[in-house]
Amino acid sequence: MKILVITEQRQGKWNNTSFETLVAAQQIAADTGSTISALVIGKGVANFAEELAGKNIAEVLLVEHDLLEAYTPDGYSVALSQVIASAKPDLVLFPHTYQVRDFAPKLAAVMGKGMIADCVGFHKEGDKIVFVRQMFQGKTAADVTFQGAAPWFTSFQSGAFRADLLKVHPSGKSPINKIAVELKPEQIRTKPLELFKEAKSSVDLTQAPIIVSIGRGIKAPENIPQAEALAKAIGGEMAASRPICDEGWLPMERQIGSSGQTVAPKLYLALGISGAIQHVVGMKGARTIVAINKDQNAPIFEIADYGIVGDIFEIMPALTAALEKAKT
Amino acid sequence: MKIIVCIKQVPAKDAPLSITGNWIKESDIGFEMNEPDSYALEEALRLKEKHGGEVLAISMGPERVKQTIKEALAKGADRGIHISDDQFAQLDPLSSARMLAEALRKENADLILTGLQSDDHGFGQTGVLVASLLDLPHATIIMQIEVQEKKMRLKRELEAGWFQHIECPLPAVLSIQSGINKVRYATLKGIMAAKKKEIASINRESLGVKSEATQKIEKIYVPTKTKKTEFLTGTPAEMATKLVEKLRFDARVI
Ligand SMILES: Cc1cc2nc3c(=O)[nH]c(=O)nc-3n(C[C@H](O)[C@H](O)[C@H](O)COP(=O)(O)OP(=O)(O)OC[C@H]3O[C@@H](n4cnc5c(N)ncnc54)[C@H](O)[C@@H]3O)c2cc1C
Numbered sequence A: 001m002k003i004l005v006i007t008e009q010r011q012g013k014w015n016n017t018s019f020e021t022l023v024a025a026q027q028i029a030a031d032t033g034s035t036i037s038a039l040v041i042g043k044g045v046a047n048f049a050e051e052l053a054g055k056n057i058a059e060v061l062l063v064e065h066d067l068l069e070a071y072t073p074d075g076y077s078v079a080l081s082q083v084i085a086s087a088k089p090d091l092v093l094f095p096h097t098y099q100v101r102d103f104a105p106k107l108a109a110v111m112g113k114g115m116i117a118d119c120v121g122f123h124k125e126g127d128k129i130v131f132v133r134q135m136f137q138g139k140t141a142a143d144v145t146f147q148g149a150a151p152w153f154t155s156f157q158s159g160a161f162r163a164d165l166l167k168v169h170p171s172g173k174s175p176i177n178k179i180a181v182e183l184k185p186e187q188i189r190t191k192p193l194e195l196f197k198e199a200k201s202s203v204d205l206t207q208a209p210i211i212v213s214i215g216r217g218i219k220a221p222e223n224i225p226q227a228e229a230l231a232k233a234i235g236g237e238m239a240a241s242r243p244i245c246d247e248g249w250l251p252m253e254r255q256i257g258s259s260g261q262t263v264a265p266k267l268y269l270a271l272g273i274s275g276a277i278q279h280v281v282g283m284k285g286a287r288t289i290v291a292i293n294k295d296q297n298a299p300i301f302e303i304a305d306y307g308i309v310g311d312i313f314e315i316m317p318a319l320t321a322a323l324e325k326a327k328t
Numbered sequence B: 001m002k003i004i005v006c007i008k009q010v011p012a013k014d015a016p017l018s019i020t021g022n023w024i025k026e027s028d029i030g031f032e033m034n035e036p037d038s039y040a041l042e043e044a045l046r047l048k049e050k051h052g053g054e055v056l057a058i059s060m061g062p063e064r065v066k067q068t069i070k071e072a073l074a075k076g077a078d079r080g081i082h083i084s085d086d087q088f089a090q091l092d093p094l095s096s097a098r099m100l101a102e103a104l105r106k107e108n109a110d111l112i113l114t115g116l117q118s119d120d121h122g123f124g125q126t127g128v129l130v131a132s133l134l135d136l137p138h139a140t141i142i143m144q145i146e147v148q149e150k151k152m153r154l155k156r157e158l159e160a161g162w163f164q165h166i167e168c169p170l171p172a173v174l175s176i177q178s179g180i181n182k183v184r185y186a187t188l189k190g191i192m193a194a195k196k197k198e199i200a201s202i203n204r205e206s207l208g209v210k211s212e213a214t215q216k217i218e219k220i221y222v223p224t225k226t227k228k229t230e231f232l233t234g235t236p237a238e239m240a241t242k243l244v245e246k247l248r249f250d251a252r253v254i
């Protein structure tokens, strides 16, 4: 089998999920006796291709074009469908980034193919590769297989594979092959403008050793002071899942997750947070994770060191009291 | 402007899920509007208030999804379209998008809105696929829409607190991110008015879509735990005391 990995970089920086996906490719290749090509796409990105050439892959493909300098879903799908037509991979792997969500399903559909997106793993069953993805916000997993002929399109969730397991080239470098694509300005219908961050945040949660984080289980803004009292007693900063910030109950800058902050405190207390992957990617690096949730099957318990199955409105005050007591 | 919002009905957030076959047991759980879709609906209603026109709500699924269409009508959508399909849960994302796209094609909307992801299947693909099938431009994870003459200025969310502005011509398909606005509640007046609004019914066969599945769910199951969680038990006070001890003397983090 031939595997093609589409890597991602922006403004001179890798999106690190690219390397995790390369690790996934190396593992699939080892299990199935496949070869790997890794693709770099953009403009003025030859240095990225050079770096990839040092990894244990068969070749690097480099696609450069003036119209690919800034990402657009049209530009990427037109260019990549040409690459796929000429390179003829069986399996095309992507990191499941926001950019990939934006164009990869279209690329697959243009070729009349489907995509199994946001996978967390794979295994071989007979001569089939089974891809594992989450459903119901992580409450269940699903084994999914491709039907019909190749090419097949798959993306892997951030954190599903460990980038540090990436194998380097055993004997120097793999070749870099340039692929020319034809792309006209009128094929690109959207116009990308500036990238920006919202006003600089006044709290730096990445530096906080202890974080007390609330989710939708807090129910109403009137209940937040109970969590704040707990945060004060334990000496922690307040943070939240996305719905809390969407509601405006806590400012956006306190949101943890893929679209918010990524933190790795020594203690992360998750109160009434279900543990959806987009939240978990922002906090799973915490040294100790405590989850308090009334649902014993909540996915957050999959990554918790200590778990309490119970009502946060009973536990929060009890915990605040126990902390105060321990201080005396 | 004619705006169509794709709305999926999904199991209620706190519904206890039990697996049966390749889906969940539906008989004893509640259902609700997929959360990002309620933000998409709100955005459509606001655009209509500003620019005039009409808002349609379309949903594919079994009979029960009509309830969610009614909720959209009660909030202010003008018409509903129900693609009735008892088997929709087994459809792969491309086949599902083909059904929606076929029904949407006839409507010639100026703008089609979807949520960015469904809480049940969680494909995160439908909006992009619909755009591709209808050959319309698209943009995803949208946090702001400003309609100008024949085009829109949009704010896209990127990872880690980054955003990007883009321009997109109309007609187009946008996938809306949660938190783009504050959603309204249906008023009693709205609920009464909804009773007179039309819900057109289409069955899957009449769409004439021939679609072969590109992927298949072999099985669904409760995920295996990767980390060993130590569960604390007792009364709230006992659990609290135990946790403080664990954090102080075992984990040594406080
Ligand atoms: C592209 C994209 C980006 C996203 N980015 C982020 C992000 O950056 N950060 C983020 O957090 N989310 C993000 N999300 C949303 C994410 O998918 C989830 O929807 C969200 O994290 C859920 O938040 P929650 O756990 O607070 O709410 P829910 O999933 O509703 O969970 C609430 C939990 O509280 C429990 N509970 C309820 N009442 C009580 C009680 N009294 N006592 C104890 N427990 C109780 C329930 O059992 C449940 O587990 C993103 C989604 C997408 C698609």
Ligand SMILES: Nc1ncnc2c1ncn2[C@@H]1O[C@H](COP(=O)(O)O)[C@@H](O)[C@H]1O
Binding pocket: B006, B007, B008, B009, B034, B036, B037, B058, B059, B060, B061, B088, B093, B096, B113, B114, B115, B116, B117, B118, B119, B121, B122, B123, B124, B125, B126, B127
């Ligand atoms: N059966 C459906 N009926 C109506 N809209 C749907 C349906 N399935 C998906 N959608 C829309 O597509 C979005 C993304 O869904 P998904 O691709 O399943 O994550 C949802 O938020 C809805 O707006």
